[in-house]
Amino acid sequence: MANGTIAEHAKSFYEEGTSKKTGLLGWFFSTDHKRIGIMYLAALSTFFIIGVILALFMRLELIAPGETLMDAQTYNTIFTLHGVIMIFLFIVPGIPAIFGNFFLPLMLGAKDVSFPRLNLLSFWIYIVGAILVVISLFVPGGPIDTGWTFYIPYSVRTGTNVSLAIFAAFVLGFSSILTGLNFITTVHRLKAPGMGFFKMPLFVWSTYATAWIQVLATPVIGITILLVIMERAFGIGIFDPSLGGDPILYQHLFWIYSHPAVYIMILPAMGIVSEIIPTFARRTIFGYNAIALSSLAIAFVGYLVWAHHMFTSGMSDTARIVFSFLTFIVALPSGVKVFNWVATMYKGSIDPQPPFLWVMAFIVLFSIGGLTGLVLGSLATDIHLHDTYFVVAHFHYVMFGGTGTIFFAGLYYWFPKMFGKLYHTKLANIGVALFFVAFNLLYFPKFIMGYQGMPRRYYDYLPEFADLQLVSTIGSWLMAIALIIVFGNLIRSLRTGRKATSNPWGGVTLEWHTTSPPPLENFETDIVVTHDPYDFSQLEDMKNE
Amino acid sequence: MQDGHSNEEHSHVTSYGTLVIIWLALLGLTSITVTVAGISLGMYTLFVAMFIAAVKSALVINIFMHIKFEDPIFKVFLLVSALTLLVIFVLTFVDFSFR
Ligand code: HEM
Numbered sequence: 001m002a003n004g005t006i007a008e009h010a011k012s013f014y015e016e017g018t019s020k021k022t023g024l025l026g027w028f029f030s031t032d033h034k035r036i037g038i039m040y041l042a043a044l045s046t047f048f049i050i051g052v053i054l055a056l057f058m059r060l061e062l063i064a065p066g067e068t069l070m071d072a073q074t075y076n077t078i079f080t081l082h083g084v085i086m087i088f089l090f091i092v093p094g095i096p097a098i099f100g101n102f103f104l105p106l107m108l109g110a111k112d113v114s115f116p117r118l119n120l121l122s123f124w125i126y127i128v129g130a131i132l133v134v135i136s137l138f139v140p141g142g143p144i145d146t147g148w149t150f151y152i153p154y155s156v157r158t159g160t161n162v163s164l165a166i167f168a169a170f171v172l173g174f175s176s177i178l179t180g181l182n183f184i185t186t187v188h189r190l191k192a193p194g195m196g197f198f199k200m201p202l203f204v205w206s207t208y209a210t211a212w213i214q215v216l217a218t219p220v221i222g223i224t225i226l227l228v229i230m231e232r233a234f235g236i237g238i239f240d241p242s243l244g245g246d247p248i249l250y251q252h253l254f255w256i257y258s259h260p261a262v263y264i265m266i267l268p269a270m271g272i273v274s275e276i277i278p279t280f281a282r283r284t285i286f287g288y289n290a291i292a293l294s295s296l297a298i299a300f301v302g303y304l305v306w307a308h309h310m311f312t313s314g315m316s317d318t319a320r321i322v323f324s325f326l327t328f329i330v331a332l333p334s335g336v337k338v339f340n341w342v343a344t345m346y347k348g349s350i351d352p353q354p355p356f357l358w359v360m361a362f363i364v365l366f367s368i369g370g371l372t373g374l375v376l377g378s379l380a381t382d383i384h385l386h387d388t389y390f391v392v393a394h395f396h397y398v399m400f401g402g403t404g405t406i407f408f409a410g411l412y413y414w415f416p417k418m419f420g421k422l423y424h425t426k427l428a429n430i431g432v433a434l435f436f437v438a439f440n441l442l443y444f445p446k447f448i449m450g451y452q453g454m455p456r457r458y459y460d461y462l463p464e465f466a467d468l469q470l471v472s473t474i475g476s477w478l479m480a481i482a483l484i485i486v487f488g489n490l491i492r493s494l495r496t497g498r499k500a501t502s503n504p505w506g507g508v509t510l511e512w513h514t515t516s517p518p519p520l521e522n523f524e525t526d527i528v529v530t531h532d533p534y535d536f537s538q539l540e541d542m543k544n545e
Numbered sequence: 546m547q548d549g550h551s552n553e554e555h556s557h558v559t560s561y562g563t564l565v566i567i568w569l570a571l572l573g574l575t576s577i578t579v580t581v582a583g584i585s586l587g588m589y590t591l592f593v594a595m596f597i598a599a600v601k602s603a604l605v606i607n608i609f610m611h612i613k614f615e616d617p618i619f620k621v622f623l624l625v626s627a628l629t630l631l632v633i634f635v636l637t638f639v640d641f642s643f644r
Binding site: 307 | 637
């Protein structure tokens with residue numbers, strides 16, 4: 001794809017920074033998109049692990065009926081924290097913050113993002129937001145117990161630290177908006193010569209669509225949060241019915257952001273899938289234009305369906321029917337993608353390396369999550385299933401089985417590029433396999449329990465659910481082991497892994513045209529794009545680069 | 546920056562006269578909003594207020610914020626944002642108006 005050669009033994013971005021500072025300060029003040037991406041990786045992984053540990057405690061409480069480990073109030077705060085951490089600190093910033101930062105400029109053939117300092121500011125705003133969440137746990141009033149959705153009227157009445165915790169979400173929103181702005185500008189302004197919109201890798205397309213949602217949807221949650229804080233502090237009567245407010249308005253405003261936000265979570269993951277499948281099937285992607293444009297379509301249709309979270313909230317029947325109908329439409333662009341991925345693999349020469357296996361796990365888990373979403377999107381069935389474990393199972397399948405799985409896929413795909421090291425393949429395969437089994441053991445029983453009427457957000461349950469709850473808890477232990485293997489393999493490889501070549505998988509997008517790890521300004525020579533993004537005929541030439 | 550459309554190429558000076566006229570128009574529209582708020586139009590109060598607000602924003606965005614003189618791409622961006630907002634309003638009213 002690129003003309004020119006890479007000089008041997010150039011300094012990598014680890015050895016050469018953007019400022020004169022060295023050591024940790026050289027990282028904290030670095031405006032290099034790659035260092036910022038890695039700092040996000042460290043921060044987000046930390047919060048992910050904290051979220052998992054909280055969840056393990058919840059599962060332990062649920063191992064048997066009655067109070068086993070904690071009382072109801074503790075359980076309330078723990079599931080809230082688990083939700084807040086997983087949503088606002090892990091999965092929403094997630095893939096754009098880590099892989100978007102690291103790879104968007106590389107894939108475009110650019111030296112950095114458009115606004116490198118703003119990028120560093122986004123990172124630090126994220127950290128400030130995270131610190132506020134932590135502070136909210138320890139100041140008088142106690143940790144927030146509303147669930148991650150902060151529903152009115154409870155969130156106005158509870159004495160816990162709602163205001164501070166949601167203010168943290170407000171701050172985190174700015175990080176998201178600025179990152180989105182940066183990516184949109186980068187895509188428009190910094191494509192290498194020869195790269196038109198329809199020669200961009202699909203990960204770039206999906207990050208671009210995501211960036212639009214970040215910019216357009218996040219302000220809504222910001223305003224909503226400020227209104228809740230004012231309602232708590234001054235009783236202004238926007239949401240509180242006793243003051244003439246409308247509690248359903250809160251749910252509208254919350255989901256006007258939070259539903260598009262689920263597309264912030266999943267779109268970049270779909271982009272990574274579209275990168276990994278062609279590389280390991282050695283075949284150009286099937287239906288490039290359809291996949292690229294379906295990202296934009298999903299981003300747009302994602303704005304039209306928010307109230308499917310509110311079918312039982314008391315909104316008008318007309319609205320329920322309209323939103324249920326619109327919900328079914330989102331399945332179309334998602335279906336376009338899945339069929340195109342499968343068609344890409346057809347007659348490809350598939351090399352089932354670990355990143356590819358993660359993607360296969362994704363397709364299964366995400367399809368289960370997506371299809372059960374249709375069950376919840378139908379009015380009649382949702383009345384029965386709303387606020388049960390069925391919902392808990394559904395969103396873990398899409399968020400954890402979907403985006404979470406692809407977070408690992410991306411990590412295993414790009415690890416050699418990011419760190420210049422290879423990991424242990426066999427251990428990686430064991431990790432995926434165990435993850436897949438543990439995942440289904442942990443969450444599939446929740447579908448059945450939900451169908452049978454087990455409500456979500458309860459620390460206790462009727463004896464008839466005991467067996468399935470136990471299975472789910474055992475699943476959570478297996479999941480813990482799987483995650484230790486998955487992370488452990490990578491951490492170990494950082495020190496002892498074999499050195500990676502510049503293109504260990506035979507990928508052809510631009511990031512594989514530079515050294516592993518890349519130099520400070522990404523490429524030794526100026527990039528000129530001459531091929532389509534998934535044109536594997538260039539592999540031979542690349543060997544000589 | 547290979548597409549060569551840096552913003553500087555489009556430096557456009559709006560005359561003071563135009564700026565003052567727009568300013569007066571905004572003041573006029575504001576007083577209409579205030580007056581209309583005093584008249585009982587039932588369901589339509591909101592729509593009238595929204596319409597006037599939209600006209601005002603259009604003036605500010607086009608003239609004071611210079612969008613009128615910018616590249617088409619910026620207009621497309623703005624249109625997308627405005628349409629999104631419109632869709633959100635319309636769909637919210639699908640609930641509110643039929644309760
Ligand atoms: C080992 C991994 C995990 C386990 C064992 C786990 C388990 C649980 C459990 C038991 C609940 C509470 C169910 C209830 O009582 O209603 C829950 C809620 C939740 N989980 Fe997870 N989870 C895990 C990973 C994740 C991940 C990766 C995400 C997101 C990316 C996530 C997002 C959520 C959310 C948003 C809630 C809802 C909190 C609320 O009701 O406010 N979880 N999880």
